[in-house]
Every structure is written in structure tokens, then in C-alpha cells.
Amino acid sequence: MIIFIDxxxxxxxxxxxxxxxxxxxxxxxxxxxxxxxxxxxxxLDQPLDTDIRISVKNFTFLVDKQQESLFDDALKLEADRSYPSFKVSSDSALYSTNVRIKDARDMASK
Structure with missing residues (x-):
């Protein structure tokens, strides 16, 4: 899987x-x-054993092996310029226009 970002x-x-x-x-x-x-x-702080790693520029994205089939091989992630959300799409699908990021780091210790 490939994820393109601007x-x-x-x-x-x-x-x-x-x-x-x-x-x-x-x-x-x-x-x-x-x-x-x-x-x-x-x-997340750490990937799970079932996660697939995807390198995107300076970041690492994760997708669970069981959910990988729900996505096309090439995705585009775009930040909304007027709202704190992202759009996820591919050449053949629009997955969502209102994807939010939730910081779940350190949640196990809380």
C-alpha cells in the first residue's frame, strides 16, 4: 500500500x-x-503485531492486516485547509472527507 501526501x-x-x-x-x-x-x-506509541507499516515521507502509517483489503493499493491523504480534518481517497473511491486524528499515545498508562 502507498499513501500520498502533499x-x-x-x-x-x-x-x-x-x-x-x-x-x-x-x-x-x-x-x-x-x-x-x-x-x-x-x-499510537507502538504498532500492534497485526499492523502493516507504511512509510510516508517522515512518518509511519499503520494498517491492520485484517483491514488492509478495505483500502485500494494507493491512497491519497489530504488535510482540509478550512477545518481540522483530512480527506482519504483513491483514484476509484472517496473513503471519507471528515477524518479526524485522535492522539492515543500514553492511553495505557492513564
Whole structure:
């Protein structure tokens, strides 16, 4: 899998990390959803054993092996210039236009 980002998106991702290490996990969140899931991005301290790593410029994205088939081989991640969210798309699909980043680092210790 490949994820393409532009320089503005790269800046927004770096701001989300706030100078700390972390991994961006792209996944369908089904918790309390009652549906097929909502596309989300979480910042994690460490990948899980079932995660696939994807290098994107200075970042590492993660996708669970079980959810990898839900995405096309090449994705485009774009930061919204007027709202704190991202759009995830491919040449053949629009996955979501309102993807938020949730920082889940250090959650196990809280």
C-alpha cells in the first residue's frame, strides 16, 4: 500500500505529533458505531503485531492486516485547509472527507 501526501498535509501531520514520536494508524472504528465503521486515524506509541507499516515521507502509517483489503493499493491523504480534518481517497473511491486524528499515545498508562 502507498499513501500520498502533499506538503500542507505533511505539516499538519507533524503538528499532530507535537514533536513526539508516534505512528499514524488508519482504520475503520466500529466501537459504539452500529455500522460498518467510521474511518479514523489514531496516533499510537507502538504498532500492534497485526499492523502493516507504511512509510510516508517522515512518518509511519499503520494498517491492520485484517483491514488492509478495505483500502485500494494507493491512497491519497489530504488535510482540509478550512477545518481540522483530512480527506482519504483513491483514484476509484472517496473513503471519507471528515477524518479526524485522535492522539492515543500514553492511553495505557492513564
Amino acid at each position: 506538503s500542507y498535509t505533511e505539516e499538519k501531520l507533524a503538528n499532530s505529533l507535537a514533536g513526539r514520536p508516534g505512528y499514524f494508524k488508519l482504520f475503520y472504528d466500529t466501537e459504539n458505531c452500529g455500522c460498518n465503521g467510521v474511518l479514523a486515524i489514531e496516533i
